[in-house]
Amino acid sequence: MKRLAVALAAVLTLAACGDGAGGGRPDAGTLTEIDYYEAAPQNTQLPKILDECAAQTGVKIEHQQVPRAQFMPKLLQQASSRSLPDLALVDNPDLPQLAATGGLVPLKDLPTEGLYPSIVAAGKYKGDTYGIAPGVNGLALYYNQDLFTQAGLQPPKTWDELTAAAKALTKGNRYGVAFSAVGTEEGSFQFEPFFWTAGASLSKLDSPEAVRALSLWQDLVQAKAASKSVVTWTQADVNDQFMAGNAAMMVNGPWQLPTLDKKADLKFGIVPIPIPAPTAKPVTPLGGEMWTVGHSDPQREAKALAVLKCLLGPDKSLEWSKDAGYIPSNQAAARQLAQGDPRLAAFVEEVATAQARTAELGTAYPKASEALFNAIQACLAGGKSPEEALKAAQASLG
Incomplete structure (x- = not known):
């Protein structure tokens, strides 16, 4: 889940910025596309993949990259005047906000056979599909194989095993x-796998299941099996700690693999997020972006949908995911990726039971997320009990 350090509240603001709406569209032989990958590794391959799919469709693509913090304000301004680009690659939590404007084309005619149902469901708003991801990312548990071997331990599968291994x-x-x-x-994002796997819901942040999940994190910090500094660490910081040997395990995503592979003497494995009981299934949040199609005219919309169909095919889905450090949305491509790199098998396994962060609350998700991360801070850094912290979080939602 990259770029999540940018506050969602800032991203989702309605303030206008940039060159805004209007300006007309190019001729029907050229489609417009926008994303926020101007400073990201994916930007090196995205235009290439898009242009290849455009060539198959008989059109050209006019690319535009916008800084992440300006991206959604710009799209929302364009949506208000029905001048959205033909194709936009948006962060999946932003989809409900954009779909609610009425500026997106429902993807009713786009075939989704072979895609993970969980990923298709993540692109829905009020029953209709408005976005489809070419690939997704999520979270799993990395572990230092040498340290586990020396301690005679197996990778943890349950919360009890995670706690015991972390302490040991x-x-x-x-x-x-x-x-x-x-x-x-x-x-x-990092807490949600534990929160959801425990059976908690974002509609009731102070449930017993939510308290149980936050108690797990509190217990790890209080036992000094996890650093108190976790309240200030980003996912990149967590990866640095793991690479430096300062952590025997870490919760992180597949996008860290290229960085980890640069440290030749680090031997690590990856397993699914531990679960509270052997019968539970890990429920991880789907990270990554979705393709959307903006309303224009039937001819342009049909061409944009044809390009999108190409992007979601097994070959392009696999190519995209390899470049981005994601898991393909196409199930056959995901299996192929895991066969080529068994380290990704845990992420592939989790996709089937993953869910979108906005699945429960839609456009109300950012407010619940803010209440949740404030509760985590209040508990781990502020000295409140999990019950107190989560009760205050629930109260803040009104």
């Missing part, structure tokens, strides 16, 4: 486990 592997300056509990959407 804590020694000197090394903590047993690292995760990001920072006071942003990034902290919520």
